Amino acid sequence: MNRPRLFTLVLALAGLLLALLILLPIIALLLASSPGALLQLILRSEVQQALWISLLTSLLALPPIFLLGLPAAYGLSRLNGKLRWTLETLLELPMVMPPVVAGLALLLAFGRRGLLGGLLADIGLHIPFTLLAVVIAILFVVTPYFVRRCTLLFDGVDRKLEDAALLLGASPFQTFMRISLPLVRRGLAAEAIMTLAQGIGLFGTIILFAGNLPGRTQTLSLAIYAAFESDPQQAFGLGALLLLISLLLLTAVKWVAPQESTQ
Amino acid sequence: MSGLDCRVQYPLAQYELSVDLSVKPGVTVLLGPNGAGKTSLLRLLAGLTKPRAGRIKLGDRLLFDTHEKIDLPPEQRRIGMVFQDLALFPHLNVRQNTAFALSLRRLAKTEINQQVEAMFDKLGISQLAERKVTTLSGGERQKVALARTLITDPHLLLLDEPTAALDPSARGAIRRWLHQILGELQIPTLLVTHDAEEVAWFRKRVAVIEKGQIVQRGSYHQLLREPQSDFVARFAGINLINGELREQGNEKIFLSSGGSQLQGIFDGVLPGPATLAVAPWEVALFAVPPGGSPQNVIPGRVIERIVLGDRVRVTLLAAEKLVAEISLNAWQQMGEFGEGTELYAVFKTREARVMNT
Incomplete structure (x- = not known):
């Protein structure tokens, strides 16, 4: 009788410590600034710019992520065996890649002397250190996560519903649009918000591939890094601001996400 | 409307499914134990799985042929299938489920509505139209699934265990x-x-069908009389009483060859030679004739008792020979009558199926 009780105690203690580990820094950050200071911060134009760039690039990345990711995820979820395993591993490659390395890799692919650099220069496109570079960085890092989560969503769709739609005369595309997609709509809405949050938080890849140019490529995350060098107090305020945005997005995810039961 | 002709082969885990089957207009029952390959066959016909070899012809349309390399996708086969778990679309209501096939075509809204209403009327489910399918009872779901399929005007209808998921009362x-x-x-x-x-x-x-092969074909009668497999033999204990259906004014009555007057389900049965079928487990035994609700009572003498696990099969003989299967417990409580004892076999009207012979 004693042993399970001791074990329960261990579990509770681990949980408690983890909760402290999560909550302590968050509380510290929120305590470091006041609502008044936050308001003042938001009114500053360079902060507004960084906030705008953060939101804009994440929003701009959303349509291509959906356009590329949804068909890929659906296709992947209809596969079995070795092919699926191989493709999933390919998908996990950017996930295990350190963000800074991802930035370097993107430079080498799209930079002036990169693989596609000459080709891009010929058509007059210069990607690194532009807003487009920020969007591409988000695409590169976030899409694999999106695809993986959406594959799981589609895995949860009962195949028999799709079979039934086919037998009622629907083409595979009609079946996707009218059965599979509507069935995961709440999950997809949650994924969209999740993707926004991930994009807004991105740092290492962006700073290498897009630089830290205020007003052009400086997102809120990069602005915090820049401020920390010169004015730590401002960095804390910006941090609290970014944290509040993330909390807002998390609340939104919890609100739209299907709770436990998909059906 | 002409029927289906198929010859398909497909490897299953335990054996090879190899079926040669034709289905004429009207209902053909495919009877077989679990794991015999019944659902696999339906999926092959529907085009959801591809046969290793074979030929499927529906009317004069060739749906599948390995030699001619024809393999129509399911959406072009004009085959309606009602799945065992029905597969109603949970995000659509009853009306939307039923209209699904029509909404894929370029039809006017009024045209769709008309057809859907006509189907609702035909199947008697108009009152369900705006219900969410997740709130329907098992029987109602079955009806909606059939409506959704029939509205496509299928050339072949496949029903996979249509009542298996229902509770016994429904x-x-x-x-x-x-x-x-x-x-x-x-x-x-x-x-x-x-x-x-x-x-x-x-x-x-x-x-x-057993182990992927069609082992016997014929009417239910032929099957019961000459069972050619254990699986069929298990059902061969069904009581069959020969006689004729008579009309007396507005009333119908079944008169057995032995002279018993019996009531049963007479829907669609014509006056004349007929057979009444009742399963042994629907027959109860009494020492004195019971009164009360309308049921059939046939007296007889016990000629055989066989104990099968916790059940006992008792055969009564008089004007008719009738087998009753009751729990051993109940039999012991009645007093375990010996051979020759006069008992009364009783079964409900709605358990007696009557068919023309």
Whole structure:
């Protein structure tokens, strides 16, 4: 009788410590600034710019992520065996890649002397250190996560519903649009918000591939890094601001996400 | 409307599914134990799985042929299938589910509505139109699934264990309903089941499948008389009483060859030679004739008692020979009568199926 009780105690203690580990820094950050200071911060134009760039690039990345990711995820979820395993591993490659390395890799692919650099220069496109570079960085890092989560969503769709739609005369595309997609709509809405949050938080890849140019490529995350060098107090305020945005997005995810039961 | 002709081969885990089957307009029952390959066969016909070899012809359209390299996708086969778990679309209501096939075509809204309403009327489910499918009872879901399929005007209808998922109280009513609807339609229909009672409703054409092969074909009668496999033999204990159906004014009555007057389900049965079928487990035994609700009572002497685990099979002989299967417990409580004892076999009117012979 004693042993399970001791074990329960261990579990509770681990949980408690983890909760402290999560909550302590968050509380510290929120305590470091006041609502008044936050308001003042938001009114500053360079902060507004960084906030705008953060939101804009994440929003701009959303349509291509959906356009590329949804068909890929659906296709992947209809596969079995070795092919699926191989493709999933390919998908996990950017996930295990350190963000800074991802930035370097993107430079080498799209930079002036990169693989596609000459080709891009010929058509007059210069990607690194532009807003487009920020969007591409988000695409590169976030899409694999999106695809993986959406594959799981589609895995949860009962195949028999799709079979039934086919037998009622629907083409595979009609079946996707009218059965599979509507069935995961709440999950997809949650994924969209999740993707926004991930994009807004991105740092290492962006700073290498897009630089830290205020007003052009400086997102809120990069602005915090820049401020920390010169004015730590401002960095804390910006941090609290970014944290509040993330909390807002998390609340939104919890609100739209299907709770436990998909059906 | 002409029927289905198919010859398909497909490797299953345990054995090879190898089926040669034709389905004429009307209902053909495919009877077989679980794991015999019934659902696999339906999926092959529907185009959801690809046969290793074979040929599937529906009317004069070739749906699949390995030699001619023809393999129509499911959406072009014009085959309607009602899945065992029905597969109603949970994000659509009853009306939207039923209209699904029509909404894929370029039809005017009014045209769609008309057809949907007509189908609702035909199946008697108009009152369900705006319900969410997740709130329907098992029987109601069955009806909606059939409506959704029939509206496509299928050239072949596949029903996978249509009553297996229902609770026993709803089963009888849905069977009766299905029997009536399918009788009116005359679409070539393949109804898959492992339940002998279901066969009793659709008894004209039965094919028995075991281990991927059709082992016997014929009417339910032929099957019961000359069972050619253990699986069929298990059902062969069904009581069959020969006689004729007579009309007395507005009343119908079954008069057995032995002279008993019996009541049963007479829907669609014509006056004349007929057979009454009742399963042994629907027959109860009494030492004194019971009164009360309308039921059939046949007296007889015990000629045989066989104990099968916790059940006992008691055969009574008088004007008719009748087998009753009751729990051993009940039999012991009655007093374990010896051979020669006079008892009364009793079964409910709605458990007695009557068919023309």
